[in-house]
Amino acid sequence: xxxxxxxxxxxxxxxxxxxxxxxxxxxxxxxxxxxxxxxxxxxxxxxxxxxxxxxxxxxxxxxxxxxxxxxxxx
Amino acid sequence: xxxxxxxxxxxxxxxxxxxxxxxxxxxxxxxxxxxxxxxxxxxxxxxxxxxxxxxxxxxxxxxxxxxxxxxxxxxxxxxxxxxxxxxxxxxxxxxxxxxxxxxxxxxxxxxxxxxxxxxxxxxxxxxxxxxxxxxxxxxxxxxxxxxxxxxxxxxxxxxxxxxxxxxxxxxxxxxxxxxxxxxxxxxxxxxxxxxxxxxxxxxxxxxxxxxxxxxxxxxxxxxxxxxxxxxxxxxxxxxxxxxxxxxxxxx
Ligand SMILES: Cc1ncc(C[n+]2csc(CCOP(=O)(O)OP(=O)(O)O)c2C)c(N)n1
Ligand code: SF4
Ligand code: SF4
Ligand code: SF4
Ligand SMILES: [Mg+2]
Numbered sequence: 001x002x003x004x005x006x007x008x009x010x011x012x013x014x015x016x017x018x019x020x021x022x023x024x025x026x027x028x029x030x031x032x033x034x035x036x037x038x039x040x041x042x043x044x045x046x047x048x049x050x051x052x053x054x055x056x057x058x059x060x061x062x063x064x065x066x067x068x069x070x071x072x073x074x
Numbered sequence: 075x076x077x078x079x080x081x082x083x084x085x086x087x088x089x090x091x092x093x094x095x096x097x098x099x100x101x102x103x104x105x106x107x108x109x110x111x112x113x114x115x116x117x118x119x120x121x122x123x124x125x126x127x128x129x130x131x132x133x134x135x136x137x138x139x140x141x142x143x144x145x146x147x148x149x150x151x152x153x154x155x156x157x158x159x160x161x162x163x164x165x166x167x168x169x170x171x172x173x174x175x176x177x178x179x180x181x182x183x184x185x186x187x188x189x190x191x192x193x194x195x196x197x198x199x200x201x202x203x204x205x206x207x208x209x210x211x212x213x214x215x216x217x218x219x220x221x222x223x224x225x226x227x228x229x230x231x232x233x234x235x236x237x238x239x240x241x242x243x244x245x246x247x248x249x250x251x252x253x254x255x256x257x258x259x260x261x262x263x264x265x266x267x268x269x270x271x272x273x274x275x276x277x278x279x280x281x282x283x284x285x286x287x288x289x290x291x292x293x294x295x296x297x298x299x300x301x302x303x304x305x306x307x308x309x310x311x312x313x314x315x316x317x318x319x320x321x322x323x324x325x
Contacts, residue, residue: 002078005079005082006076006079012093013093015097015098015099017098017099018299018300019099019299019300019303022300023258023259041098054082056082056259057259059083060259060262060263061104061256061258062104063094063096063098063099063100063102063256064093064094064096064103064107065085065086065089065103067083068083068084068085069081069083069084070075070076070079070081071079071080071082072078072079073078073079073080
């Protein structure tokens with residue numbers, strides 16, 4: 001079954017604070033520890049694309065508004 | 075966009091594209107975002123005037139895409155008073171740190187509240203002077219170490235931390251006072267609702283509206299953003315409880 005939602009994270013806008021990661025109820029997000037953006041910061045990405053429930057928690061908590069959320073059209 | 079999906083959240087258009095200079099995880103950024111979401115939702119971008127302080131948020135005018143006026147340190151409430159009196163049809167807010175609002179600007183804050191000036195305070199209380207390198211503020215907690223209280227704040231010498239919501243809610247002319255935070259998605263949603271209510275009460279002309287954000291300063295507190303959330307829960311909220319202190323709907 002396709003996921004209920006997915007998010008896009010603006011890599012250059014992310015500061016790697018990790019707040020989205022710890023606030024995702026389905027543990028979909030992680031910091032890319034092997035790569036950095038041009039500011040030298042590890043950025044968040046969708047680690048698991050199958051379990052996003054489009055709850056927007058990550059977008060609400062993200063200080064830098066780096067997250068866009070999409071929901072499955074019903 | 076992937077096929078079969080629809081957009082449900084994006085950065086508000088009232089927040090400029092420019093990258094904010096705040097440290098990772100800083101609630102200044104969260105509060106800018108939430109305030110601008112409210113401005114977008116209420117459709118008041120052309121009618122809103124903000125007053126920004128001296129402190130980390132001194133460049134707030136670069137990020138929030140509404141008319142903004144910079145005030146000298148601590149003077150935002152006086153400047154906002156002048157703007158609102160000249161433009162009573164505009165939605166006016168001051169955006170101030172704790173050093174700005176509750177130290178150098180205490181007189182302006184108290185008297186604007188006592189006069190019931192019809193604008194909204196957005197008060198970022200991170201218990202420290204973030205911008206200047208982490209000095210003790212009037213709001214620094216008892217025992218909290220800062221660069222100017224290296225052994226921890228000693229109330230015998232400098233008093234206990236000032237509780238601004240508790241103080242300003244005593245004034246008859248103040249309409250609405252709430253302390254919020256952005257430490258969880260639920261609390262950030264509540265913070266946004268509080269800012270929205272404050273702007274709506276201001277539009278109704280009810281008097282001063284005062285929103286305190288129990289905020290963080292990972293850099294000044296010398297911790298990670300995640301650790302700052304723990305500090306808020308364990309140390310800040312017991313002394314600075316979240317909630318509504320004055321509600322015009324209960325009058
Ligand atoms: C008249 C004056 N006195 C002192 C300063 C130095 N100064 C700059 S910001 C600041 C305090 C900022 O603390 P706060 O208002 O809590 O803002 P934060 O950076 O924590 O958000 C001080 C004392 C100044 N710029 N002008
Ligand atoms: S929308 Fe909810 S489930 Fe999806 S990534 Fe964000 S926090 Fe996780
Ligand atoms: S909350 Fe925002 S800035 Fe922080 S890691 Fe997640 S996407 Fe990056
Ligand atoms: S010094 Fe503190 S208040 Fe200033 S931007 Fe950094 S974390 Fe935020
Ligand atoms: Mg401060």
